[in-house]
Amino acid sequence: MLNKPINTTQLSFLQPGLKEQLSNKHPLYILADHVNWQLFEDSFKKHYKENFGRPAKPIRLMVALLMLKHIRNLSDESVVEQWSENAYYQYFSGEQVFTAKAPCEASELVHFRNRIGDEGVELILKESIRINGKGGKEDKASIDTTVQEKNITYPTDSKLHRKIIKKCIAIADKEGIELRQRYTRTLKKPGIEQRFRNHPKNGAKARKADKKVKTIAGRLVRELQRKLPAESYKTDLELFVRVLRQKRQDKNKVYSLHEPDVACISKGKEHKKYEFGSKVSITVTQNSGVIIGALNIPGNDYDGHTLDAALEQQQRLTGHKLKEAFVDRGYRGRKEVLGTTIHTPKTFSNKLTAYRKNKLKEGFTKRAAIEPKIGHLKTDHRLSRNFYKGIKGDNINVMLAAAAMNFKRMMNIWKNNLWALFFHFVQIFQKNTQQPIYYINPRLLTF
Structure with a gap:
């Protein structure tokens, strides 16, 4: 059920509200007044009875907590905890007076993300593009793909087989099934032999131990299939069987039991040959650097095949069709998609004029700016490791990270404009008085 609207006619006799107490020069204060909160109220009302x-x-x-989480690179627990300590967070969230308690449980953010789904999070990304104004309406953009890694351990067959054994024992205990053998003591020696597999003399022992652990896992899975009802834990047992049957060169392998949709993606990096997660397509305007498209691509498709979905999302978010898009050589073979001309680096034709060649060179030079953009998305806005569950979590994480970076861009612009205005007045004062300023009011430096 929706909560009743807050009565703002009379707040307190003893103290003024947050609007009067806080600095109206703070970027979060300014952002709070620019976001169209009523849009979210009207759009998400349908999810409540x-x-x-x-x-x-x-x-x-x-919605504000989701934004703050990715703007400040915090976890669910941290953003809820810091909200009770930060007056600007509270004003951004619509509070009228300071509240010294947590706004909600951290788990409620999980339920809210699942409730609004991909469409709701895409609405937040769309609003972040609108706030950036004309920057999101440019005719030229850069497109590139990266990988958002899933929160899983580095996958090996021996790890998966041991996890299958633990899960099978847990299922048996939960259902009250008596196993013929639990293999608790039997698995100790193979565990030691697997641990020291890199020693030159222990390779054969380790391979023999791997085979033994796999055999034990298969026995437990088959015993549960015999003793459990036909439909009980059917999905889990099918996943266990799939892991036990897969081989080294198989496609669509399972790399994690709790995240079976994870793909192994090679991006040609020297320091990290393989990444385990999902591919992400990022679209950035060339002049202003606004992210106008952020789309998760399940699986490991060729980069050129991601252009249709990426440009479709970009047009849906901005209502504007790009004239030109600059990409790297991973997109070879695509020349036009949905009315947008695709430029891939290659030797220029002699038929092109010098002016056109210079324009293309300029476009490819600006395309390189998308690489640090992706780096900031990963390090500052939680794209490096995705903690959200499933493909739905992949979709939500990439769009929230992109929206946070767009919001952060405008916050930095407002902050820099205030600094520029401040130093402009300092220069005028120095010029008129012919004296340097030795003291600066600390309140002017607070953002």
Whole structure:
């Protein structure tokens, strides 16, 4: 059930509200006044039942927490904890007076993300593009792909087989099934032999131990299949069988039991040959650097095949069709997609004029700027490791990271404009008084 709107006519006799207490030069303060919060209220209202159930947390509060989490690179627990300590976070979330308690449980952010889904998060990304104004309406853009790694351990067959054994024993205990053997003591010696497999004399022992652990895992899976009802844990047991049957050169292998959709992607990096996660397509305007498209691509498709979905999302978010898109050589073979001309680096034709060659060179030079953009998405806005579950979590994470970077761009612009205005007045004062300024009010330096 939706919560009742807050009555702002009379807040407190004892203290002024947050609007009067805080600095209106703070970027979060300015951003709070620029975001169209009513858009989220109207769009997400359909996910709640009228006059039924416990009153929910305000929609603005939950959307603001999702934004702050990725803007400040925080976990669910940290953003909820810092919210109770930060007055600007509270004003950004729509609070009128300071509240010294947590706004909600951290798990409520999980439920809210699942409730609004991909469409709701895409609406947040669309709003971040709108706030950037004309920067999101340019005719030229750069497109590139990267990998958002999933929160899994480095996958090996021996790890997966041991996890299957643990899960089978846990299922048996939960269902009250008595196993013929639990193999607790039997697995100790193979574990030691597997641990020291890199020693030159232990290679054969380690391979023999791998085979033994796999055999034990197969026995437990088959015993559960015999003793459990036909439909009980059917999905889990089929996944276990699939892991036990897969071989080294197989395609569509399972690399994690809790994230079976993870793909192994090679991007040609010397320091990291393989990454385990999902491919992401990023579209950035060439002059302003606004992210106008951020799309998760399940599987490991050839880069050129991701252009259709990426440009379709870009047109859906901006309502504007790109004239030209500059890509790297990984997109070879695509020349035009959805009315957008695709430029790939290659030797120029003699038929091109010098002016056109210079324009293309300029476009490819600006295309290189997308690489540090992706780097900042990973290091500053939680794209490097995705903790959200499933393909749905992959979609949500990449769009929230892109939206956070767009919001952060405008916050930096407002901050820099304030600094420029401040130093402009300093120069005027120095010129008129012919005296240097030795003291600066600290309040002017607070952002």
